[in-house]
Amino acid sequence: MSAAVVVFPGSNCDRDLAVALEAAMGRAPAMVWHKDTALPAGTGLVAIPGGFSFGDYLRCGAIAARAPIMRAVAEHAARGGLVLGICNGWQVLIEAGLLPGALMRNASLKFVCRLVGLRVESTDSPFTARYGRGASIALPVAHHDGAFVADPDLLQRLDGEGRIAFRYAEATGEITPAANPNGSTANIAGVLSENRRVLGMMPHPERRADPALGGNDGAAIFQAAAAAALEAA
Amino acid sequence: MSHTAPPAEPEVTQALAAEHGLKPDEYQRLLDLLQRTPSFTELGIVSAMWNEHCSYKSSKIHLRTLPTEGPQVICGPGENAGIVDIGDGLAVVFKMESHNHPSYIEPYQGAATGVGGILRDVFTMGARPIAALNSLSFGAPEHLRTRSLVSGVVAGIGGYGNAFGVPTVGGEVRFHPAYNGNGLVNAFAAGLVEHEAIFYSAASGVGMPVVYLGAKTGRDGVGGATMASAEFDDDTAAKRPTVQVGDPFTEKRLLEACLELMASGAVISIQDMGAAGLTCSAVEMGDKGDLGIALDLDAVPTRETAMSAYEMMLSESQERMLMVLRPDKEAEARAIFDKWDLDFAVVGQTIAEDRFRVRLGGVLKADLPLKALSGEAPLYDRPWTAPPAPTPLGPLPKIDPAEALLRLLAHPNHCARAWVWQQYDHTVMADTVAGPGSDAAVVRVHGTDKALAFTSDVNPRYCKADPATGGRQAVAEAFRNLSATGAQPLAVTDNLNFGNPERPEIMGQFVGCIEGIGEACRALDMPVVSGNVSLYNETDGRAILPTPTIAAVGLLKTLEARIPLAPSEGDTLVLLGATLGHLGQSALLGDLYGREEGAPPPVDLAEERRAGELVRALKAAGLITAAHDLSDGGLALAGAEMALAAGCGMTLDAREGMAALAWFFGEDQGRYLVATTEATREALLERARVAGVSARTVGAVGGATGGAMVRLGDTEVPLARLQEAHASGFARMMGDA
Amino acid sequence: MAVCPTRALPRPEGSAITGALFQEVSPMRLRVFVTLKPGVLDPQGEAIRHALSGLGFDGVEGVRAGKVIDLDLTEDTPEQAEARATEMCEALLANTVIEDYRVERLG
Amino acid sequence: MAVCPTRALPRPEGSAITGALFQEVSPMRLRVFVTLKPGVLDPQGEAIRHALSGLGFDGVEGVRAGKVIDLDLTEDTPEQAEARATEMCEALLANTVIEDYRVERLG
Ligand SMILES: Nc1ncnc2c1ncn2[C@@H]1O[C@H](COP(=O)(O)OP(=O)(O)O)[C@@H](O)[C@H]1O
């Protein structure tokens, strides 16, 4: 089983994601154009990259979510395939209905790019299995629309089902308002689908998957997903 | 789109020429050249080509004195960007450009399109942009417009660069009342290219198709190039031109389409459309290739109806390119642009005759001698006077060094810039090794163990007090910032921002700064490979401070060679370079007391070079763990920045026989604060002695009892207070702390 | 909306329109409002309110920010155009999880 | 807005309102439209048009995107509220270099 990275016009983390996936899987992922209607045969993991698909015009991810390739991605997810959406990728997955909630303008109204602390809330997923539960990690964020919004019902469900993958946290693991870079409800930084095989997250693990860049905390996500994709084969 | 007849064109007169910015003698020059009255379209074309922005008529004779060559230089000034070899068949392409006036009128879009323009300059040469910097100068923080300009400009730079996907890794922000009526936005971009994949703008071959690429043409900024060279007056508000709106989404697609196009072998030459878009780009391609160009404007993709030839030739719509195409590749080339949903239109061809012919609706709208448009542009040796001597240096203020440090760190000119750079994506492309906040930003060369270092520097206060010293210092500081990160300086690009050159005292600043820049670039082996001049930055006769921004690029052969900023607890601090305690034009006096007095510190270029080489050698020998250059704010500020970076206390000892303020805040040049261990300190001092660089142990990291303290001689301040002052200064100034 | 001659011609439903005739139909303009559902937090509106008060504007009790999208549609009747615009809202223009929309005919 | 003493005086238009009562006055709602000036590039509108056509909506001749801002203002008269909203547009809500605005009274 291999990985595929979906490329929309305006995606700008597609290469970075491909580099991280190749490092984890030992082989380069297929780059799939948004106008395609099918995923390459044998695709185990679909990754939707960050960036500004279609300029982020109208609503982030809205236009991309309706691109031809997304039907194939939805079918892949429905079959239990792995899907990872990072930053704009998460926005796309929400707009496509593959993940719940909404991502809105940051509370500061400003774009925010910085290293944030995260607490791993769930290790029960093919993406987070290689972290220790409650582990503190640090990953960069870079977004303008990352405030996760959920109504109380949804929030309760996500919490109860252990579908909150990451929360913004202090280095001590404490969940504080100061650790929240964008005003997300309950400091939520990443969410899993019901079957736990679709993950959307705002921070960029692919930008911290190489010790030469000062940290390696993101690599475990790709390694875990690679292993799960192989297992599914 | 169909062209319904545009309104009748005005008759060309001397008065109309004057409205286009042509002086009477310049208009006469045009009449002599044509031997007839120009058409309206021709007047537009010529005024665009002959204005300051395109012709460099006031600056050219001085720019020619700058060193532009070196074994590392692949392409110097004159192309869209400079190109420097970095080994292994790779090169770095870079340039800096101002968007001052547009950003003052509409900060968000002005700054955004400034970023867009400089990115196009880089990728039009075949390079993928890998880093951006921005050098920003604003009026006094308390001035009415300053905060909204800061918000708008920063959001615009981020809005464009972030969406495009280039990491914005550094820059400068300064505040000074001299910029109240004229802010500066200087944007730098660098890209990577393989030697064989470099593209230039010179057309070649007769009868080759000229192809228009990218976004459609509207009436954006018609008259913009003329505006960029006109002094503001109080009616600027009334005369607001159509502002250009940037579309980073289109730019990103244009980047990908152009790189695919270049790889396909379809491109003979290519040139982005910047100021006076179609006019400047077409003339430049013809001029460089010794060819004429014939354009058929009916084929130009437009987004507005009834556009005249004049409007199309002067439109500054963004995200457009012009290319000379290999005819047998047309279908392939068109398919690439279709894939990216961008316009692709054959709008003309190269011709053997030296003419620039423009047709619309079957009518010949312009028929000009092409070479003369640039070759015969006016050239001025404007009179200049040497600047007046600065006011003499008064007595030292009475303040504790630690208190002065605390106040400086909270000052808008010295507090942390995180408020700014957190709005910039500085980690996209996943190669940023050291982003904003370090001396020079360090970006890995993708897929290798090498890295490039980028910095931008200038001290306008120095330039005002003594232009030649200021020019020298700007280059020296850039050299120092690169050296402090361990990089070997390669070359520079400059962005020369001044007031009205028709005033001899302004021209004197310009001439002096260039002299100093040239001298320093020669002495430090950093040729000038590209640059940009922005004149007329003044309002009602009040000029900005002379601001020749220098952006420099350096090479790290391995990531191992990088020197971090943060020392470790227990390290010993050694000061390299001589300290005389020079306080003339210092941050201490200027920023804390509003006293812009005395001469700026002299710059000894030979010492500068020795010190920089020593720092790199010390790193190679494993004798230092961290380094920081000294610039404004002197030893105290440099030390505090290292302490803050490390999150450790620090002790800096007083110096016997020197006033504490002079020792801690003096701005003598050619200095670095380096961290070493007790074990390596002796070897370090010995190396410095052999290199002829003065070195002295000045303190240690940590070492305070109780909570972490920063001690300056016998005064001290808790690190936590410095942290708070430094971290919150910017937000406090912006009113959103 | 401008009444153009072709409109007066009775046509069967969905009849083919030749290119030439079609050009003459002047499109209808519709305005779509997209606003946040009541109860959904509106950081932008909140920030505007804050900024207004910073500028000395008192008595601003509430601010809600939304989008307006003007569409020029070539449809045969205003009703059809409106129906079309509504479909567009459902399909793309609004995120009905958090947003409401309303379609209005203009001019 | 700050309640100033003059407000307590009986006035012809509307009923006299004392400071204390004033709080209970329900604010007036105004709607501000902010749209790009004609001729200014609208990348967002263009992207929406393109996306609509990709979704199979034909006959979309043009799309322009703008903002709508609803303001609840405590002013005494609709005229005053409208004047106030206009001032807010000039000061903050619209970027008059590239945008036009229009104020409407609601309900
Ligand atoms: N406009 C800006 N954009 C991005 N980074 C900036 C900007 N202004 C300043 N910085 C960063 O903040 C740090 C401090 O800037 P400065 O004091 O000018 O540095 P130096 O004195 O070393 O030249 C640098 O790392 C610089 O790159």
Ligand SMILES: [Mg+2]
């Ligand atoms: Mg520095």
